[in-house]
Amino acid sequence: MPSHHPEKRRTGLVLDPVFERHATGWGHPERPQRLSELRKRLDADGLTAACTIIPPTPAERESLLSVHTESYLRRLEQACRAGEKFIDTPDSQICPESWQISLLAAGSVIEAADLVARGQLDNAFCAVRPPGHHAESGESMGFCLLNNIALAARRLTGLHGLERVAILDWDVHHGNGTQHIFEEDPAVFFVSLHQSPLSLYPGTGFASERGKGDGLGTILNIPLEAGTSDEQYLAAFENSALASIEKFAPQFLLISAGFDAHRNDPLAGLSLSSRAFEMMSLLSVELAWRVCGGRVVTVLEGGYDLEVLADCVSFHIRALLGTAEGPDR
Ligand SMILES: [Zn+2]
Numbered sequence: 001m002p003s004h005h006p007e008k009r010r011t012g013l014v015l016d017p018v019f020e021r022h023a024t025g026w027g028h029p030e031r032p033q034r035l036s037e038l039r040k041r042l043d044a045d046g047l048t049a050a051c052t053i054i055p056p057t058p059a060e061r062e063s064l065l066s067v068h069t070e071s072y073l074r075r076l077e078q079a080c081r082a083g084e085k086f087i088d089t090p091d092s093q094i095c096p097e098s099w100q101i102s103l104l105a106a107g108s109v110i111e112a113a114d115l116v117a118r119g120q121l122d123n124a125f126c127a128v129r130p131p132g133h134h135a136e137s138g139e140s141m142g143f144c145l146l147n148n149i150a151l152a153a154r155r156l157t158g159l160h161g162l163e164r165v166a167i168l169d170w171d172v173h174h175g176n177g178t179q180h181i182f183e184e185d186p187a188v189f190f191v192s193l194h195q196s197p198l199s200l201y202p203g204t205g206f207a208s209e210r211g212k213g214d215g216l217g218t219i220l221n222i223p224l225e226a227g228t229s230d231e232q233y234l235a236a237f238e239n240s241a242l243a244s245i246e247k248f249a250p251q252f253l254l255i256s257a258g259f260d261a262h263r264n265d266p267l268a269g270l271s272l273s274s275r276a277f278e279m280m281s282l283l284s285v286e287l288a289w290r291v292c293g294g295r296v297v298t299v300l301e302g303g304y305d306l307e308v309l310a311d312c313v314s315f316h317i318r319a320l321l322g323t324a325e326g327p328d329r
Contacts, residue, residue: 153167
């Protein structure tokens with residue numbers, strides 16, 4: 001069982017109504033209500049008050065160019081300003097404000113990583129949208145415009161000079177963008193658990209994809225069959241994902257946290273309960289305390305059932321604060 005850390009931790013929280021202004025059109029699952037409902041829940045649970053609010057900060061051009069191409073950034077900005085309805089794929093809906101909001105999402109995740117890297121906070125949760133893990137360096141995919149977590153990882157290996165950063169991606173969809181950005185980079189270990197690419201978007205994330213060149217061996221894909229339940233998932237989570245991160249001995253842990261592997265989620269076919277997400281939260285925070293001084297920044301990706309999202313994020317933040325009760329196993 002995870003050990004208790006009774007002392008109060010300094011947990012940062014990116015949570016601001018500005019992220020609800022990225023409009024995706026009627027019927028789109030990645031909708032502003034995901035965050036407005038979450039905000040209500042976190043306020044009601046006293047978690048907004050318990051955390052240090054990190055004000056939204058726009059990402060600088062130089063940071064963006066550590067991950068994205070100049071031509072993509074120009075295209076994205078122009079498409080938003082021109083009032084286009086989507087970029088690259090109808091999945092990735094945009095509105096005129098989406099460029100500025102994307103900069104704020106990316107910049108706030110970078111800022112959270114900065115504050116934790118400097119020891120001003122112990123850890124942080126970033127409730128931002130648009131999400132990021134499908135975004136490639138030069139292309140939008142799957143509701144994602146800028147790859148928020150990749151930008152934070154590059155900040156840590158760049159400005160902060162870290163030699164080993166791990167990204168744990170438990171969104172039910174494969175984090176194709178993050179994988180491709182780091183597949184040749186030995187400083188960033190990317191581990192993704194997701195529903196099999198044979199039955200779910202984006203169709204990548206086979207176990208055979210393990211990195212390239214200097215990065216060979218620093219990508220770990222754990223595809224799972226539709227219908228996978230708590231027990232099977234948690235076994236893979238602990239014995240493969242967390243064990244491999246521990247072996248890599250990262251100096252900082254980043255989590256791409258999607259909550260769409262839940263059985264109530266409308267977009268995918270894994271069958272996890274909320275209790276599984278509680279275990280995942282506790283185990284990964286515990287791992288961070290064991291291997292990297294507790295330094296973890298969690299970034300919201302998917303999760304489309306509003307109640308599940310609010311429940312699971314509320315628990316995750318309590319795990320970061322060290323005030324969550326561990327479920328019996
Ligand atoms: Zn997802």
